[in-house]
Amino acid sequence: MRLSATDIQASLAALRDRFLVRAREEVLYLSQQAEKMRRVGLTEAELSEAYSLLHRLAGSAGTFGLADLGEAARSLEKSLKPYLEDDEQGGCAGSVREALEPMFVSGVMALSELLRDQQTPAAPLDQPSADAGIVSQGMQVRVLVCQEQARVSRDLVDGLALYGFQCIQVSVASSSLERWIKESSRVASVCVVDDEQLEQVAAECRRLGVTGRQLPLLCLSRDDSFEKRYWAAATGAEGFFAEPLDFPRLADSVERLVSERKQPASGRVLMVEDDPDLAEHYRLVLESAGVVVRLVQSFRNLIGELADFRPDIVLMDVQLEGMSGITLARLIRFEPRWLSLPIVYLSSEDDPENQLAAMSEGADEFLVKPVSDGYLVRSVLLRCRRARQLSELMNRDSLTGLFKHALIKQQAQMELANCRRLGHSSSVAMIDLDHFKQVNDTWGHGCGDKVIKALSNLLKNRLRETDVIGRYGGEEFLVVLPGCDAGQARRVIEDIGRSFAELSFFGTNDESFSVTLSAGVASLNDFTHGDEALEAADQALYQQKRAGRNGVTVFSPQQGAGQEEP
Numbered sequence: 001m002r003l004s005a006t007d008i009q010a011s012l013a014a015l016r017d018r019f020l021v022r023a024r025e026e027v028l029y030l031s032q033q034a035e036k037m038r039r040v041g042l043t044e045a046e047l048s049e050a051y052s053l054l055h056r057l058a059g060s061a062g063t064f065g066l067a068d069l070g071e072a073a074r075s076l077e078k079s080l081k082p083y084l085e086d087d088e089q090g091g092c093a094g095s096v097r098e099a100l101e102p103m104f105v106s107g108v109m110a111l112s113e114l115l116r117d118q119q120t121p122a123a124p125l126d127q128p129s130a131d132a133g134i135v136s137q138g139m140q141v142r143v144l145v146c147q148e149q150a151r152v153s154r155d156l157v158d159g160l161a162l163y164g165f166q167c168i169q170v171s172v173a174s175s176s177l178e179r180w181i182k183e184s185s186r187v188a189s190v191c192v193v194d195d196e197q198l199e200q201v202a203a204e205c206r207r208l209g210v211t212g213r214q215l216p217l218l219c220l221s222r223d224d225s226f227e228k229r230y231w232a233a234a235t236g237a238e239g240f241f242a243e244p245l246d247f248p249r250l251a252d253s254v255e256r257l258v259s260e261r262k263q264p265a266s267g268r269v270l271m272v273e274d275d276p277d278l279a280e281h282y283r284l285v286l287e288s289a290g291v292v293v294r295l296v297q298s299f300r301n302l303i304g305e306l307a308d309f310r311p312d313i314v315l316m317d318v319q320l321e322g323m324s325g326i327t328l329a330r331l332i333r334f335e336p337r338w339l340s341l342p343i344v345y346l347s348s349e350d351d352p353e354n355q356l357a358a359m360s361e362g363a364d365e366f367l368v369k370p371v372s373d374g375y376l377v378r379s380v381l382l383r384c385r386r387a388r389q390l391s392e393l394m395n396r397d398s399l400t401g402l403f404k405h406a407l408i409k410q411q412a413q414m415e416l417a418n419c420r421r422l423g424h425s426s427s428v429a430m431i432d433l434d435h436f437k438q439v440n441d442t443w444g445h446g447c448g449d450k451v452i453k454a455l456s457n458l459l460k461n462r463l464r465e466t467d468v469i470g471r472y473g474g475e476e477f478l479v480v481l482p483g484c485d486a487g488q489a490r491r492v493i494e495d496i497g498r499s500f501a502e503l504s505f506f507g508t509n510d511e512s513f514s515v516t517l518s519a520g521v522a523s524l525n526d527f528t529h530g531d532e533a534l535e536a537a538d539q540a541l542y543q544q545k546r547a548g549r550n551g552v553t554v555f556s557p558q559q560g561a562g563q564e565e566p
């Protein structure tokens with residue numbers, strides 16, 4: 001559940017009050033230690049404890065609006081450091097005490113002074129600007145075609161429909177334009193508009209408060225000059241297409257724009273921070289910007305939490321109770337699958353040399369505590385976005401944008417684990433194009449690619465948001481359908497197969513052809529490992545191929561691959 005802005009502010013204020021109580025207790029304790037130092041001296045352990053306490057205060061006070069307190073604590077922490085690093089000095093007796101005592105006593109007094117007047121909240125906390133992600137409902141991507149020439153408009157609608165988009169011809173002169181533009185906040189839409197109407201459509205979007213991210217405008221033009229492109233960009237277009245129209249590129253742009261829009265603007269952060277108040281503060285601040293945060297409760301479970309939560313980045317405190325964040329970062333890198341996971345250190349360490357040394361141990365960035373709320377949000381969002389772009393590049397197939405082989409297999413295994421944990425039924429479907437070699441041989445490889453892309457678009461547009469689709473091999477796709485038993489999965493895939501068979505593709509000389517598909521379905525619940533379910537779906541697929549293609553076979557555990565009654 002996402003908290004309202006008021007709730008978040010109230011929680012942040014409560015956290016700050018809690019921090020004040022704790023800081024007072026800690027400074028009181030430091031005052032007692034200062035008194036003890038004056039009387040009898042401090043042991044090495046006591047000095048080291050005072051140092052840790054100051055380090056924590058230096059790193060957290062600024063976050064709770066007490067920057068002066070944080071700086072005073074940091075300066076005192078730095079003064080103590082040489083005494084702790086010098087083993088010879090062993091504790092705080094004799095001449096060492098003489099040198100340290102006045103500095104420690106006055107430093108602690110300064111901290112008390114700074115805290116004395118803190119009854120009400122000090123400096124207001126930074127207000128990060130929350131970037132509300134746009135939620136799109138429904139799977140069908142809608143393309144509004146604003147083109148006054150009837151023939152061009154019809155060609156556009158027919159051409160784009162092949163890619164599985166829902167195309168609607170909209171006349172700019174009609175009142176329906178307003179309705180379709182408004183609808184774009186509910187249904188993922190892109191508007192393909194002739195250059196003659198671009199200004200008008202862009203102005204209408206502005207009037208209705210619809211941004212280019214909500215409804216991207218793609219300009220079509222007969223004029224492919226730099227001047228025209230410049231004009232289109234200045235008028236608000238997100239893409240430009242000159243005649244003759246390159247349909248695959250247009251369909252790709254529609255796909256890309258819609259998937260960018262569906263991407264939540266935020267990210268997922270796994271937080272490793274042992275100060276509960278600081279952790280809670282960071283969590284609230286990041287969640288108010290739409291970031292999903294999980295706090296690692298027990299560091300021993302770190303690897304398990306990574307696998308379960310799959311964060312975009314890890315925010316890691318460097319000095320943890322009894323452990324080092326740097327060592328934990330190295331431990332994370334033991335696992336090859338986490339080699340590319342960005343780790344951002346959060347630390348009070350402000351010496352660039354030490355920061356660099358710490359980063360060489362497996363982290364990517366260093367945020368120095370106290371970090372302002374706004375800076376924390378901006379750097380986390382930026383890191384998450386980059387991490388996502390990189391993971392998209394690594395895990396997505398370039399032709400279709402679907403998950404690659406290894407990742408979709410992993411998804412099947414994960415869904416099997418979900419079924420066991422939650423007790424629901426889920427299925428996998430292996431889908432293969434029929435006689436695809438003939439398509440390539442007859443119409444060329446480029447034409448074959450378009451057929452593959454059309455099926456991928458159809459799957460994306462027809463399956464549910466929760467279904468996961470991957471390109472398993474060249475012309476083979478794997479779909480994981482959570483919450484669908486084998487009978488339901490079969491009906492869904494059969495339906496998609498019927499639609500796909502109805503699509504017309506155009507080869508050379510405008511000759512048209514169509515392609516069918518075969519599929520095998522297996523219930524994940526019948527297996528103990530995802531690979532066994534995939535093997536079963538594959539067996540069912542080949543049974544369907546042997547039975548004449550163009551249809552779906554369900555694997556039956558009793559009989560091997562066989563037809564199952566719906």
Ligand SMILES: Nc1nc2c(ncn2[C@@H]2O[C@H](COP(=O)(O)OP(=O)(O)OP(=O)(O)O)[C@@H](O)[C@H]2O)c(=O)[nH]1
Nearest residue numbers: 433434435436437438440445446448449474475545
């Ligand atoms: N255009 C194109 N073709 C591909 C791609 N990947 C694989 N193929 C082709 O897909 C064809 C698959 O052929 P086969 O495995 O013989 O199967 P099929 O012709 O579909 O026959 P059945 O599966 O038995 O119906 C091969 O010709 C591959 O070259 C790709 O990315 N693009």
